[in-house]
Amino acid sequence: MSFKVTMVFGTRPEAIKMAPLARVLRQRDDIDLHICSTGQHREMLQQVLDSFELEVDEDLDVMTQGQTLNGLSEQLMNKLDASYARRRPDIVLVHGDTTTSFIAALTAFHLQIPIAHVEAGLRTGDLKAPWPEEANRSLTAVIADLHFPPTKKSRDNLLHENISIDKIEVTGNTVIDALLWMRQHLHDTDWHPAADSPLAVLDSDKRMVLITGHRRENFGKGFERICLALAELAEAYPDVQFVYPVHLNPQVQNAVYGLLAGRPNIHLIAPQDYQHFVWLMDRAYLILTDSGGIQEEAPALGKPLLVLRKVTERPSVLEGGTVLLVGTLQHRIVEETRRLLDDPEHYADMSRVHSPFGDGHASERIAERLSLWLVEHRQGGAAE
């Protein structure tokens, strides 16, 4: 007899991080996995599912244009309530810090269905930064039955919030599972972008700077400064290729295309599926980003990373010396990028491989602990 597990996600990064776990759970006889998607990043989510050969079992289709967080929460709660009532899962698996994750957990809590939280315990200590993510992950921790923090630091954050150590398992981050799996897959299949891909025009003899940026806190002035810095760098380094897959959010699209379109060595391209993006990261000389996930991935690939944010909830990345928080001031972005492009010693220092987020086996650890917990729980044993 198998256990019914419902996994809920909606955004691209959640899907990337849950995909390796879903693959591991789907291979187990003791788990019957049901994947619910909110359809938040529908297009980008489908790319991820295709990359990992996964299918969603239920599309909640809760997103509407101009929706408020409360409107989204109401929709989510109604639809998840119906889904949980129909299926009666033995446990609900949520990830990280989205409104989807917290509401999926709260709805389960109301129905007295246990909750397991993947990527638990990240904290900045400031409920307003990032907002509302810091609150979502802290609130989820209060009601979760099982917590899977990626690092000891995130475990300690949970312990400081009086969460019992018996409910915690440090696993590493599943994003490293996804990354290493995909990189291996690309190498094994000698994968290259198709001739009609925008990546096919890139010159492998030239250095490439990869950029992503989409964080809400950078909208407006922040993005403007980032784009001006990129324009300045592209002009100063005509032999360097600047590749920017632009997030589909219209606020990002307008700023980036408005300020950077039409420059010969800046390649503004659509968001790439995970194969293409891992291929790009693997070939990049350095990476500039405000993304959370890429902060975890770049050190594992040994790529120098400049983070376009003032703070990070992933402080472990800063310890290896390959990641620098540069914020969004134009002169600072230009200065640090120039240093990496011009100073080979500094570049070598910042391109050592280290992976504070795990060894690529986080999903197996999560699956194992989940299964043990479910057995204990069914027998009314140690699980609470």
Ligand SMILES: CC(=O)N[C@@H]1[C@@H](OP(=O)(O)OP(=O)(O)OC[C@H]2O[C@@H](n3ccc(=O)[nH]c3=O)[C@H](O)[C@@H]2O)O[C@H](CO)[C@@H](O)[C@@H]1O
């Ligand atoms: C506050 C904060 O930090 N929140 C985070 C943020 O996630 P993020 O910042 O990591 O999001 P992105 O940068 O969108 O995704 C990154 C992933 O996407 C891949 N990628 C990228 C570009 C592309 O063209 N193709 C791709 O495949 C890339 O390799 C990587 O794995 O929001 C999530 C909820 O939405 C949160 O849970 C998460 O904590």
